[in-house]
Amino acid sequence: MYHFDYHVELIALGFVFRGAWLTLEISIASLALGVCVGLPLGIARTHRSRVLGAFFDIYIEVFRNVPVLVQIVWFYYVLPIVLGVNLGAVTASILALGLNTSAFLAEVFRGGILGIPNGQHEASASLGFGTVQTMTYVIVPQMLRKMLAPLLNQFIVLIKESALVSYIGVLDIMHRGDMISTQFARPLEAYTAVAAAYWAICFITSRSAHWVEELFAIPE
């Protein structure tokens, strides 16, 4: 029978958890990029413009239908060839995960904006708000609060997907697990520690999500 080495497990946990900050950093930055790019995309998609519409369709379909791992690799190895600039592994990771997230969030935001009753647009217009002001002060703030649940859910998805960046050498939780596994030839202990680390982060995040949602909920 396999002998579970608690000593190695402790070392693994300690080593792996030190990658938690980098994992979180990448996830948070990717989410931020996803929101910043996804929000204007989502807003633009609510307007019926042929040319813009076609462009966004392509953007969204590309990011949705190519595996995330391929996107990460592409941004790390291919983009430097195309643009002639070398991106660091972390930057490439954030770019890939963030833009990928933006494609998903654009749809979420679009739905959220369309879900705001027309009366809100009419009330704003009747008070003298222009289209941009209506979006800025009335529609988007309401939409973001209503979309907080899918947004936090996307964040948890990102934390888990970020394990893929270990593939291009980012020293995140997953990559550290790989190192321990090789070092001690103990995959069971190493990857159990990795699993425990992701589980802990995601569990805490999803539990606090409820609290965050309540904090920002529109009183009813």
Added chain:
Amino acid sequence: MRSRNSTLVLADPSPAEPKVPAEITIHLRDIRKRFGTQTILAGIDLTVGKGEVCALIGPSGSGKTTLLRCINLLTPIDHGRIEVAGSTLCHVEEGREVVRMKGRNLSRHRSEIGFVFQHFNLFPHLSALSNVTLPLRKIRGVPRRDAEAQAMELLSWVGLADKARSYPGNLSGGQKQRVAIVRALAMKPRVMLFDEVTSALDPERVGEVLDVVRRLARNGMTMLIVTHEMQFAREVASRIIFMEHGQIVEEGHPDQVMRNPANPRTRAFLRLASS
């Protein structure tokens, strides 16, 4: 601008003064509107003088609400001319657009037309106070402190000073509607348009909203009121306008239209409405 508001809204009423429309606030000429094959407005001519209170009555589907929404271009018209306070907002002849105000220009004019909706349309993510101050600050550029002071003054005027920090979700229908009226009033409009503002309220809440409208009428606010409250219309309006099938069938002084309608359709409607 500010002094105009305070005199209009908060000054002591002088009910004995007769209302002589010296200045025309709303001028509508031959307004026509179709939705698909259905004619909603079949050529409406209407002039509302400054300080006049006009009540629009008529059966459901007669085009009252559509007419009101056309005035500030929430609903685009197919034909006719809309003038508010001397400016032409829209002028369409035979499908040819002579004038259709857009963008900033339209927004500026809309901000001078107060519109109160049947379903309130308050901004649910903002407190009652912020609902009133947001347009003041962002459209009129009033500093936050001044905006809040003005909003509080108006909220107390409708008896809602203690609800300033409440969110719409925590207010009753009557309270929401009073906040909505204040939000429109704060912009110092030249005219207030009321679209069945008591239709979505519980019966016991109707009175508190009508009372606010009544006080506005006494203060000389120019108003166009779409309503199903016949008694209220008769009491508050200086003119009653009866609409049916997208046309103005009869208009005149409340006593004349209500007590002694000339048109048989008006008579039939009033008989049904009072029963």
